Amino acid sequence: GDSVTQMEGPVTLSEEAFLTINCTYTATGYPSLFWYVQYPGEGLQLLLKATKADDKGSNKGFEATYRKETTSFHLEKGSVQVSDSAVYFCALGRADKLIFGTGTRLQVFP
Amino acid sequence: DAGVIQSPRHEVTEMGQEVTLRCKPISGHDYLFWYRQTMMRGLELLIYFNNNVPIDDSGMPEDRFSAKMPNASFSTLKIQPSEPRDSAVYFCASRGDRPGYTFGSGTRLTVV
Numbered sequence: 392g393d394s395v396t397q398m399e400g401p402v403t404l405s406e407e408a409f410l411t412i413n414c415t416y417t418a419t420g421y422p423s424l425f426w427y428v429q430y431p432g433e434g435l436q437l438l439l440k441a442t443k444a445d446d447k448g449s450n451k452g453f454e455a456t457y458r459k460e461t462t463s464f465h466l467e468k469g470s471v472q473v474s475d476s477a478v479y480f481c482a483l484g485r486a487d488k489l490i491f492g493t494g495t496r497l498q499v500f501p
Numbered sequence: 502d503a504g505v506i507q508s509p510r511h512e513v514t515e516m517g518q519e520v521t522l523r524c525k526p527i528s529g530h531d532y533l534f535w536y537r538q539t540m541m542r543g544l545e546l547l548i549y550f551n552n553n554v555p556i557d558d559s560g561m562p563e564d565r566f567s568a569k570m571p572n573a574s575f576s577t578l579k580i581q582p583s584e585p586r587d588s589a590v591y592f593c594a595s596r597g598d599r600p601g602y603t604f605g606s607g608t609r610l611t612v613v
Contacts, residue, residue, distance in 0.1 A: 423600045434505075434592055434604035442600060480544070484600050487532060487556065491544045 393418040397481050397492035404471055404499050412466040412495045414455075414481035423484035424448075424457050424464040429494070430477045438466075438479070471499045505605035507593050513611045519581040522608045525574055526595030534602065535568055535578050536592040544592075550576065583612045 398413040416424065423442045427435040439448030441457035441464065448455050453468045464481060476499045481492040506525040514520050526533045534549040548558040553570045561568070565584070570576040580587055590609050594602040 425601055427604075434606045435594075435602075436604070437601045440601055487549065487551065488534075488546065489602060493543045 393422070393483055393485050393490050395481050395483050395490055395492040397479075397495050400478075400494075400496035402495060402497045404497070406473055406499055406501050407470045408499075410466070410468040410471045410475075410497065412479055412481075412497070414464045414466065414492060416462050416464065416481075416483050418462075418483055418485065421459075424455070425482040425484060425489065426453070426455055426464070426466050427480040427482060427491075428477045429480065435480060471497070473499045473501055475499050505593055505595050505603050507591075507605035507608050509608060510606065511609045511611075513613065514583055516584055516612055517582045518612075519579065520583045520587075520610060520612075522578040522591050522593075522610070524576045524578070524593030524605060526576070526593070527597070527603055528574065530595035530597040530603070531573070532596040532602075533570060533576050534594040534596070535576070536594065537589045538592060538607070539589045547578070580610075583610075585612045588612050 394417045396415050425440045426438040428438045429435045439450040441448040444459035446457045455464050455466045478494045478496050480494045482489045508523045531552050535547040537545045547560045548568045550570045568578045588611050590607045592607045594604045596602045
C-alpha cells in the first residue's frame with residue numbers, strides 16, 4: 392500500500408545552517424505530495440505542496456521538488472532560523488486521504 | 502475565515518467517564534477528518550466524512566469510540582468509557598476542493 396518514510400530526528404542545527412529532511416514515498420500513480428509543519432502546542436500547518444512530477448513547492452524559504460524517478464520529496468532550506476524549530480511531516484495525498492510520515496523534529500540553536 | 506475550530510483545548514477526565522470532542526470545519530469544506538497524535542504511534546487517521554457521511558472508520562480503535570457529523574458545520578468524537586490509554590492530542594481537519602488539509606489546534610485529552 393501507499394506509505395511515506397521520513398528520516399528520523401531530531402535534526403539539530405545551528406542558525407544559518409543548510410537544512411535537508413529526507414522523504415521518500417511508495418505509491419502507484421501520481422499522488423500529490425505535501426510538507427506540513429507543527430509548532431509546539433499547535434496543529435499541523437501546510438508548508439508547501441507539489442501536485443505533479445518535477446513540480447517544486449516553496450514557502451517561507453523552504454523548498455521541495457517532486458522527484459518521480461527517485462520517489463522523493465526532500466525538504467530543504469538554505470539558512471535556518473531558531474524560529475524554524477518544529478516537527479515537519481511529509482505526506483502523500485491519495486484519493487480522499489492524506490498519508491503522513493512519522494515526522495522529523497528540527498531543533499535550531501543560536 | 503476563523504479556520505477549523507476545536508473545543509475544548511484541554512480535557513482532563515477520570516477513567517470511565519464519557520468524553521466529547523467538538524469540531525467546526527471551515528465553511529464550504531466538504532471533507533472532515535479526525536486524527537489522534539501520540540508519541541508512540543504518531544498521527545493516526547481515525548475516521549473521515551464526506552458531505553456529512555462517514556466514509557472510512559477503519560482507524561477507530563474500538564467500539565468505545567464514535568463520531569458523528571449531524572450537519573456541515575459540526576462534528577463530534579465521543580469516547581465512552583474513557584481509558585488512560587486514550588490520552589492523546591486529537592485533531593480535526595477539513596478539506597475543500599484544493600489538495601491539502603486545514604487542521605484545528607487540537608484537543609489535548611488526559612484520562613487519569
